[in-house]
Amino acid sequence: MKTLLKTLVLIISLSVFATSCAIAKPTTSDKVVVVKVHKPKLVVYKNATYYRNNGVWYKKRKNKYTVVKAPIGASITRLPLGYKKVRIKGTIYYRCKGTFYKKSGRKFIIVNV
Numbered sequence: 001m002k003t004l005l006k007t008l009v010l011i012i013s014l015s016v017f018a019t020s021c022a023i024a025k026p027t028t029s030d031k032v033v034v035v036k037v038h039k040p041k042l043v044v045y046k047n048a049t050y051y052r053n054n055g056v057w058y059k060k061r062k063n064k065y066t067v068v069k070a071p072i073g074a075s076i077t078r079l080p081l082g083y084k085k086v087r088i089k090g091t092i093y094y095r096c097k098g099t100f101y102k103k104s105g106r107k108f109i110i111v112n113v
Contacts, residue, residue, distance in 0.1 A: 045074035055080035
């Protein structure tokens with residue numbers, strides 16, 4: 001019974017991990033093209049639509065997502081998981097996967113540091 005329970009827990013945890021990842025396809029250019037992003041959050045900034053998931057930013061072209069830099073000046077309400085709080089020249093920023101955020105009221109603004 002214990003072996004069956006351990007196997008079941010392992011299968012469930014692997015399936016959760018597999019569904020939370022993006023599926024990438026190699027391309028000939030320097031850009032990373034992703035076929036599927038699990039539950040991305042939508043961000044519209046300056047009439048451009050961006051998607052974000054786990055601190056990675058994407059733009060959708062046709063049925064594929066291309067990894068892009070986060071749009072400087074855009075705001076989000078929640079920081080991605082795994083962020084780090086950093087202090088640069090006396091100012092507190094939040095960093096996640098190379099993107100810096102600065103708190104402004106209840107939002108976080110993407111800034112260039």
